[in-house]
Amino acid sequence: MLTDAMRDRIESSDFPPLTRQQLLDSLGDKEFSEEQFEEILEAVQNEFEETRIEPLEAVGVIAAQSIGEPGTQMTMRTFHYAGVAEINVTLGLPRLIEIMDARKEPSTPTMTIYLSSEFNEDRDRARMVSWQIEAAPLHEFGDITTDMENMQVLVAVNQAVLAKRKISMEMIVETAQKKIRDRRHYRDFEVEADPENHVIIFTPKDQEKYQNLFQLAEHVRNVIVQGIDDIERVVVRKESGEYILYTEGSNLKDVFEVPGVDTVRTRTNNISEIAQVLGIEAARNAIMAEALATLGEQGIKVDVRHIMLVADMMCMDGEVKQIGRHGIAGEKESVLSRAAFEVTVNHLLDAAVANEIDELNGVTENVIVGQPIQLGTGDVKLVAKSRT
């Protein structure tokens, strides 16, 4: 049996948290003696030391190959979608490239929004949160007609929709005119609300041209009056006993402000957004999770440590940098290292003009000048051992 003393020993050991947890889990309900416990601990300790990487190992090259080789196995044309509720998500090689390139915006931004306990057990309550998130243009709230005779755009607001979506007429009028002015940069119009007949009247200032009227009608039709602008669609799904929202489009900051959203578990696939809102460590975790999920979805297993190394390199300077020309490879300290990567002559010329000095600290530089590199046996410094 697992005694409290044993538990304490596991908890206070030097193993990483995951190993500790696995030990506790697998020993939890088993019968074993004191000596057997010692044996187990020792075996785990040995195994743990075996799996550790020795100093001076060329981990970067190993990581590159360990991700690169399975990458070649990935189906090239998987621009398709994940099975999650008809929402399109870029997967496979294109997605992996997207992650490594640290794009500002992924080609298919999506969010997985978890709800707090008051909202995640009931479909209708989950729907209520989703209405605060899904961008709803004004035409979803009633019929929009263009009155050419009186030069007006009329919105006949449907009361049933208002009640369902829990929004008042005044709020619609207010947000509609504000959004048309600020977001759509169209200012030459006036708004009047007629609460008795449930009609909102938009009038262009310039009454001379029909063009203005049609332009205004277009703006009125499409202005977002409820929800978050970037989130085009929300799908409510039940998964492992709770309701979850999947979205097309992503806006982490605004979603976090919606009441009922569980900000701890909610996530987005837009890594640069995570870096902005939650910080660089969160971005590093997001890179790891996204890369691992993309590879895993194709049935490819890559050790996390390779991906951790990549994610660490990308986030090392406090911002998410891409792998390649405009990131890690292109911003290296060493001239020779940069020149070895791309556009050799330009780099050398610029370095000469700027009187740059190469300290020859990296691997590439030393290969170029023909010195031993700082990897493997190349970086072992020998000294005479004093006779004792």
Next chain:
Amino acid sequence: MESYTRYEKARIIGARALQISMGAPTLINVVSKTDPLEIALQEFRENVIPITVKRR
């Protein structure tokens, strides 16, 4: 005995084998062995090589 990584082992044994090949006196009794590398390996196993590593 100190634990060395495989790179450190290789480097120490390599350096010692070079010394032996150039005529350095061996630190163990060798009668059957003539190959400097074999001798260096034997010396390493017996922990008599007067070389260690400087770690940063």
